[in-house]
Amino acid sequence: MTSQQLELIARRGLTLPEPTLTRLRSVGIWCEANLTVQRRDQDWLIRGQESGGAVNDIGRYVGFCKEDGSALSWLQPVKNFMPNGLHAILLAKGPIVAPQFFRSNGSEARVTHLYQQAIFKMTEDVTCTQCKHQHLLEPPSLEVSVADLESVKVSAPVA
Ligand SMILES: [Zn+2]
Numbered sequence: 001m002t003s004q005q006l007e008l009i010a011r012r013g014l015t016l017p018e019p020t021l022t023r024l025r026s027v028g029i030w031c032e033a034n035l036t037v038q039r040r041d042q043d044w045l046i047r048g049q050e051s052g053g054a055v056n057d058i059g060r061y062v063g064f065c066k067e068d069g070s071a072l073s074w075l076q077p078v079k080n081f082m083p084n085g086l087h088a089i090l091l092a093k094g095p096i097v098a099p100q101f102f103r104s105n106g107s108e109a110r111v112t113h114l115y116q117q118a119i120f121k122m123t124e125d126v127t128c129t130q131c132k133h134q135h136l137l138e139p140p141s142l143e144v145s146v147a148d149l150e151s152v153k154v155s156a157p158v159a
Contacts, residue, residue, distance in 0.1 A: 016060070027055045029084040031062045038091070045091050050074070053084030053131030061125040063136035067095045069114040073140035083130035088137045 016024075024031075031052040038045050052061035066072055074088035111119050118136060125135035 020058075023058060024060055027058060027084075028082070029053055029055065029058070029060050030086070031060050032086070033062045040091075043093060045093055046095075048090040048092075049086055050088045050090060050134050050137050051086045052125065054125075054127050054129050055084070056129060059126040059128070061122060061128075061131075061135070063118075063122055063125060063134075064090055064092075065115070065118040065136055066092075069112075069116070069118050071118075071136060071138045074134060074137040077134060077139075080132060083132050087131070088134045090137055 015021075029052060032049040036047045038047050048062075048064050050061075050063050052063075053059060054061075064072055072090060072092055075091040076089040078086045078088055080086055121135045125131060128135065
């Protein structure tokens with residue numbers, strides 16, 4: 001394998017063989033594995049798209065988790081009428097992780113305990129037929145400080 005091929009794998013992850021990609025396209029499973037980098041204010045952020053799903057005999061899913069294996073929050077969920085496509089947009093400060101099951105030689109990848117929950121979720125979503133929802137990304141938590149709560153003014157119409 002050439003150094004250019006190794007660099008491409010490092011940037012994009014492993015690619016599936018063309019017959020598999022053709023089969024995924026023909027059954028309507030769409031995944032976006034590429035990540036982009038965006039600048040927001042003073043930060044560089046990583047943008048990814050949780051996507052994919054399954055039909056009866058084949059599935060593919062791209063999902064992301066934090067470096068410690070815990071869930072990330074989505075930036076925007078995507079309500080899609082078509083299954084097995086885009087489910088949510090992710091924007092994270094990074095680093096983020098896209099767990100994989102196998103090495104390039106086809107041997108089973110060792111999964112550290114850290115990523116077991118993410119791997120379980122990936123197993124679930126790669127077999128989720130007609131998938132229309134996120135599996136790894138979660139809704140953002142509402143982090144409201146006491147000062148913010150105290151500054152909220154509630155008004156009601158006077159009868
Ligand atoms: Zn699903």
